[in-house]
Amino acid sequence: MTEPVELVQLLLDEMFSPTVAEALRAHGHRVAALVERPEMRAMPDEEVFAWAAAQRCWLLTENIKDFQPIKLRALQANAPIAGLLFTSSRTFPRSRQQIGPLVEALNEWLTKGPPEPPIIEDWLQKV
Template sequence: MTEPVELIQLLLDEMFSPMIADALRAEGHRVVALVERPEMRAMPDEEVFAWAAAQRCWLLTENVKDFQPIKLRALQANASLAGLLFTSSRTFPRSRQQVGPLVDALNAWLTKGPPEPPIIEDWLQPV
């Protein structure tokens, strides 16, 4: 694992537009969209989780069925953990024209501050 190079609060999984990261950075949050990093595109979920864990940041994803088992394996192995922030396309439909509700909810979540350990999983709620 590499040492954190920059302090990132939240990594957006590949299904999320970089427009969301841009809007959140404009609000002063340290957010990176996976698709903004060419070296991370098409990275397996296990590696995305390990990268987020190495950065000590949270990962926003809709991919509950894949990331929950990865988190459980990391817990069992006493490995570094990333916080998982889950959402769904039903709660926040993905659309380039309609990023406002998701950005608003993420801005509120980041402003409030992620849950403190031992909580390593949260569900994003609309504001």
Template sequence: MSAERLLLDEMFSPQLAQALHDDGFDVRAVAGDPSLAAASDVDVATWAARDGRRVLTENVRDYVPLVSALEPPLRLLLTSSRRYPRSRRNPAPLLKALTDWLGAGVDRGPIEWLP
């Protein structure tokens, strides 16, 4: 099982985090945590870095500059709504991609794109 711990950014549902958690992965969602739901991107990134979590986000513009700005360093898993449209009716493609990515259990760099 992967040692990666994820924090799903605000655009992702707590249900997605729960489905990954049910599969044995350590995943939390910003939208499911009242202390993070109203937080700024900087605060979310800082919390994730301190908690040893990689942030899954579509927000490349705001998060990538934070990778080298924070201590401990921030790690990102980037994705696109074009590649994986967010859908509560059909979360299967994104869920499968994340399950495969987390299950691979390989060392990764600070910025990764979800294949």
């Protein structure tokens, strides 16, 4: 018998280090980084969104200009929706040495729990 696959609570888009996912898993959260999954590395944004929607998880991304239209098309098509958690490199500069503020903010966001539907997008704030 195979072990059930634990659903992911938050998928980190490709711009985020797997170190962030590891730190969040150490806090007990179900988080995966796209770059940890070789089969997802070259996946187009539409497929990443569809994967997250199928998992019923949220997607952390800085890529607002591509994911916002994907979300709108999914809504218009009555297709499954992934929650989008947006952030920016200005608020949380990406650096392997400086993941602390991002991990702290994500830990608080995940601990509090993502917004309930119908809210399907949120902005990550500094703690």
